[in-house]
Amino acid sequence: MKLKEIIEKLQLKVLAGQDKLDVEVTGGYTSDLLSDVIANSKEGNLWVTLQTHQNIIAVAKLKDLAGIIIVNNREPDEDTLQKANEENVPLIGSEEMAYEVAGKLYELISS
Amino acid sequence: MSNENELSHRFEINGRDFSNAGRASTSIKEILQEIGIDSSIIVRAAIASYEAEMNVVMYARRAVLTLNVTPEKLHLKLEDEGPGIENIDLAMKEGFSTATDEMREMGFGAGMGLPNIKKNADEFEISSTPGKGTTIKITISLDSTENK
Incomplete structure (x- = not known):
């Protein structure tokens, strides 16, 4: 399933890295x-x-992750947003906690 | 890069430089992709170099990370100037960490760094002089997964 479909279905908010939403989520x-x-x-x-600090971007980049969902409505640091845009790593925000986000994501991807 | 069959790159890493942390390992990954190394090898090299790099950022003053690739092997050598490691056996134990609370809050200090490096290496060597620094050398064999 494409990242943009997941964002739409789970009503998530794109915070940075808008150009890479067409990626396939495994x-x-x-x-x-x-x-x-x-x-x-x-x-x-x-x-x-x-986690909201800038070092999460390097991790996502190194492992070719589809993107990062930051939970609990936490706001990423300014330099995290900047790095995500520079490196084209989608950074996505959710109001829900990790348990709920992961549960919904699991259901969506495996269905 | 003078020798056609061998490639060598050198990266400088500075302690506490969280804003550039991950740069060296990202460059290593890109170089390996460019020269067409098998992706399973690249993942291992990326994990090992990232952990090595983060150890420098968190604990050392500075370090030089050298990547050397021959047709048979990939070598990574990290030489740092820093506090060194008092008890290497203990440092190699999964879960052991001397990270500060601040680092732990950032999701570092899981005590997985050195074990992760070792796990992804075919050969692993570590030596350290307390008060001076630590040297880590790893080798990943390119033979087993070579795609002709």
């Missing part, structure tokens, strides 16, 4: 530990996290 990975995400996420995964 699954999701939920974690707030960067080493865990680097080690275990897979290419095309949508990363669900509460």
